[in-house]
Amino acid sequence: MAEKNILAYFKSPEEAESVSRKLQALRVVDLSIDRISRYGGAFTAGASPNGLISTLGTGAAGHPDAGVMAAADPSASGMSHGGSGGPTGRDILLTVVIDEMTFHQALSIIEEAGGMI
Known part of the structure; x- marks a missing residue:
């Protein structure tokens, strides 16, 4: 079938x-x-339920690029409202x-x- x-x-x-x-x-x-999500992979720590990144570069195992992308996000600095969002x-x-x-x-x-x- x-x-x-x-x-x-x-x-x-x-x-x-x-x-x-x-x-x-x-x-x-x-x-x-x-x-x-906005970035590939899941976050083991650092991503709060409201989507804000509390710890830079904390991607899930096997997804190191997700941590890099999270650290480069405008919302990671605390100086932005987060941009266009996910x-x-x-x-x-x-x-x-x-x-x-x-x-x-x-x-x-x-x-x-x-x-x-």
Whole structure:
């Protein structure tokens, strides 16, 4: 059987989790939920929940460039309001690989839950 993929964007992880539970009833091959950030990789320390960088250059293991980018950000100096900001609004990405037979049903579930495809 053929497979199709879906990339859907949500406003909160809870919205994406709710949809993922509904999609599990379909023939889901693979599913992941990730947060999109301004820089690649995640931060182990230094990035506060409001997005401000409290410690310069603290990228996650395996993502040293993320720390460099964070240290170069205008908001890192404390002398700026942060510039243009990063992704806001729909920064939660739900990625689904699903059987072709249930593809349209999955799209409907995601759209009804407020996901943007």
